[in-house]
Amino acid sequence: MLPARVQGRLFDTPFGYPLLTKAGRPEGEWLEGCLLLAREGREEELEEIVDLIELEAGFAKKTVKVVLEDDREVSALVYQFDEIPPYATPFADSCWPV
DSSP: OOOEEEEEEEOOOOOOOOOESTTTTTSSEEEEEEEOOOTTTOHHHHHHHHHHHHHTTTTTEEEEOOOOOOHHHHEEEEEEEOOOOTTTTEOOOOOOOO
């Protein structure tokens, strides 16, 4: 994992996990997080596993630019909600606690 940031909006849910919206869009806030890296040659396997979890939960997959700790920009997959569900409330911080 690498420290990274992305523009977007973060929402809290009653399920114990956050929702990301507007990933990579300039009107979003800068959100702190981590870029998950697959072991070499295992990228497709990792994507299939994460797809199974996140797409089943209603997230949409999108490729966006993220900024690494050293300010390099890279493309990465994010899982976000396109529409904010009624049970989600805005999260007041830029980093989800772990």
